[in-house]
Amino acid sequence: MSEAAAGTGAKARSAGSAAPAAAAALELRGLQKSYVRGKPVLRAIDLSIAGTGLTAIIGPSGTGKSTLIRCVNRLVEPSGGQVLLDGEDLTALRGRSLRLARRRIGMVFQEYNLVERLTVIENLLCGRLGHVGALRAWLRRFPPADIDRAFELLDAVGLADFAKTRADALSGGQRQRVGIARALMQQPRLLLADEPTSSLDPKTSVEVMELMRGLCAQRGIPVIVNMHDVELARRFAARIIGMSGGRVVFDGPATALTDEHLKQIYGGEGWLA
Amino acid sequence: MDGSRGVAENLTPGTAVRRESHASGQPGSAVRREWQRFTAGERLARFAVYFFVVAAFVLSLGTVEVIPEFLWDAPAQVQDLLVRMWPPDYAHYPASVHAALVETLHMATLGTVIAVLLAVPLGLLAASNVMPSRTVNTVAKLALVTSRSVNSLVWALLFIAVFGPGALAGTLAIAFRSIGFVGKLLGEALEEAHRGPVEALKASGAPWPSLLVFGYWPQVKPAFWALVLLRWDINVRESAVLGLVGAGGIGVALNTAMNLFQWDRVAVVLLAIFAVVIVAEVVVTWVRGRIL
Numbered sequence: 001m002s003e004a005a006a007g008t009g010a011k012a013r014s015a016g017s018a019a020p021a022a023a024a025a026l027e028l029r030g031l032q033k034s035y036v037r038g039k040p041v042l043r044a045i046d047l048s049i050a051g052t053g054l055t056a057i058i059g060p061s062g063t064g065k066s067t068l069i070r071c072v073n074r075l076v077e078p079s080g081g082q083v084l085l086d087g088e089d090l091t092a093l094r095g096r097s098l099r100l101a102r103r104r105i106g107m108v109f110q111e112y113n114l115v116e117r118l119t120v121i122e123n124l125l126c127g128r129l130g131h132v133g134a135l136r137a138w139l140r141r142f143p144p145a146d147i148d149r150a151f152e153l154l155d156a157v158g159l160a161d162f163a164k165t166r167a168d169a170l171s172g173g174q175r176q177r178v179g180i181a182r183a184l185m186q187q188p189r190l191l192l193a194d195e196p197t198s199s200l201d202p203k204t205s206v207e208v209m210e211l212m213r214g215l216c217a218q219r220g221i222p223v224i225v226n227m228h229d230v231e232l233a234r235r236f237a238a239r240i241i242g243m244s245g246g247r248v249v250f251d252g253p254a255t256a257l258t259d260e261h262l263k264q265i266y267g268g269e270g271w272l273a
Numbered sequence: 274m275d276g277s278r279g280v281a282e283n284l285t286p287g288t289a290v291r292r293e294s295h296a297s298g299q300p301g302s303a304v305r306r307e308w309q310r311f312t313a314g315e316r317l318a319r320f321a322v323y324f325f326v327v328a329a330f331v332l333s334l335g336t337v338e339v340i341p342e343f344l345w346d347a348p349a350q351v352q353d354l355l356v357r358m359w360p361p362d363y364a365h366y367p368a369s370v371h372a373a374l375v376e377t378l379h380m381a382t383l384g385t386v387i388a389v390l391l392a393v394p395l396g397l398l399a400a401s402n403v404m405p406s407r408t409v410n411t412v413a414k415l416a417l418v419t420s421r422s423v424n425s426l427v428w429a430l431l432f433i434a435v436f437g438p439g440a441l442a443g444t445l446a447i448a449f450r451s452i453g454f455v456g457k458l459l460g461e462a463l464e465e466a467h468r469g470p471v472e473a474l475k476a477s478g479a480p481w482p483s484l485l486v487f488g489y490w491p492q493v494k495p496a497f498w499a500l501v502l503l504r505w506d507i508n509v510r511e512s513a514v515l516g517l518v519g520a521g522g523i524g525v526a527l528n529t530a531m532n533l534f535q536w537d538r539v540a541v542v543l544l545a546i547f548a549v550v551i552v553a554e555v556v557v558t559w560v561r562g563r564i565l
Contacts, residue, residue: 099480114473117492129479
């Protein structure tokens with residue numbers, strides 16, 4: 001079942017996006033953000049995210065991890081710099097063109113952000129709202145292809161029996177699976193995940209990370225994840241980016257991350273076992 | 274307080290010294306740290322508030338000018354009224370009350386529907402998270418306040434002046450008074466909606482109408498139906514009063530019976546209104562239970 005889902009996903013993607021898989025999917029150039037003038041949260045971030053693989057961003061609270069991720073799809077308005085998705089500068093977009101660009105970026109949230117009073121399948125179909133007109137969506141007349149894809153993704157995240165269950169009846173882990181499936185409904189070019197496991201227990205966290213990495217690897221979607229849990233980041237990320245004080249202070253493969261680096265990222269050393 | 278001092282000293286760590294509050298000169302003992310809920314200024318302010326409340330009550334009693342004779346007389350008058358009302362003239366109900374009652378229900382329902390149609394756009398414009406323009410919010414809220422600040426009796430008199438007496442004036446009076454109520458509460462429900470789901474849909478590239486339908490509507494749906502039903506319930510009762518100024522409905526029957534001192538007929542009208550309100554209450558409770 002999941003192979004079938006992967007097949008349709010890959011086919012549609014290769015039709016939708018012309019960029020070669022090896023090229024950088026996302027490039028940040030001198031990205032800056034300050035909510036209050038003179039107090040920058042992000043100080044000129046330069047990053048390049050490759051076409052595949054999972055990248056984890058770690059760092060202390062309040063260091064701008066969330067802001068960085070939200071600047072990519074402009075949920076937060078950057079103060080300066082460029083965000084290039086497949087070479088297109090998203091910071092210049094307005095209105096409809098911004099909306100169309102957002103369709104290519106999936107997002108998973110810490111608090112799941114499901115529409116609680118809708119069913120699971122309706123929540124998945126919400127991932128298609130960028131493609132389906134508001135009136136058709138309101139009348140629940142989604143294209144059959146979307147409904148097929150929704151059921152395939154429900155199989156893939158192991159919630160096939162919950163299609164008609166209301167989202168507020170699900171557990172945290174189940175909700176986050178719905179969140180991942182909803183993001184993948186967009187057939188995105190890139191998946192952003194803002195602390196996707198911070199509200200989950202350790203076991204569920206691992207399951208959710210496994211699912212997210214697996215599904216995105218099958219579909220060739222690069223993932224950027226904000227994380228609190230360094231061990232989880234080491235376990236699932238190919239590349240780790242350490243942030244501190246609004247700057248990137250570490251950028252390398254997970255295996256290269258040492259206690260020295262962690263001291264530099266989080267400060268102090270008493271907390272290191 | 275003095276009785277507890279010794280205990281407090283034993284429990285307090287010896288390091289915390291803030292103020293010498295007692296000069297007993299015990300060596301090495303900690304000074305008790307005091308805590309009071311209100312500062313002296315706050316206590317003064319609270320006393321002032323209580324004082325003004327009592328003063329306002331006493332002053333207003335003086336202004337009302339209660340006439341003692343009328344007050345002592347009241348129980349006898351009530352008794353007299355009840356005697357005149359009993360037994361109710363049930364034959365009067367099919368003759369003229371029933372049609373008026375149905376008209377009242379029609380006025381209340383139609384008025385509520387018109388109010389909802391006009392209040393939904395205003396409520397959306399008044400909610401600062403749905404419509405991020407301060408100016409638009411303010412204009413919409415001003416329109417809603419205008420609707421609420423005019424009593425439905427006054428609306429009825431205005432519409433009677435325009436359309437003449439009858440059910441149309443009453444219906445519009447109900448509608449225009451209800452716009453403010455429904456619009457204000459809908460706007461507040463929208464502002465209390467969680468940002469998360471809306472943000473998620475925005476991040477997926479959903480257009481604005483879809484954000485409303487999928488992000489906000491499921492969140493405000495229970496509140497919306499609850500307040501529409503509540504307003505309908507209020508309107509049923511209010512339309513009974515509107516007849517007093519000639520705006521149609523059961524109030525006209527009530528007014529006529531009162532003017533002719535036919536208290537047994539007044540009793541029937543009051544019983545009819547009471548029955549309708551009870552039925553409305555039951556229906557509203559049942560529907561609310563089904564929606565939530």
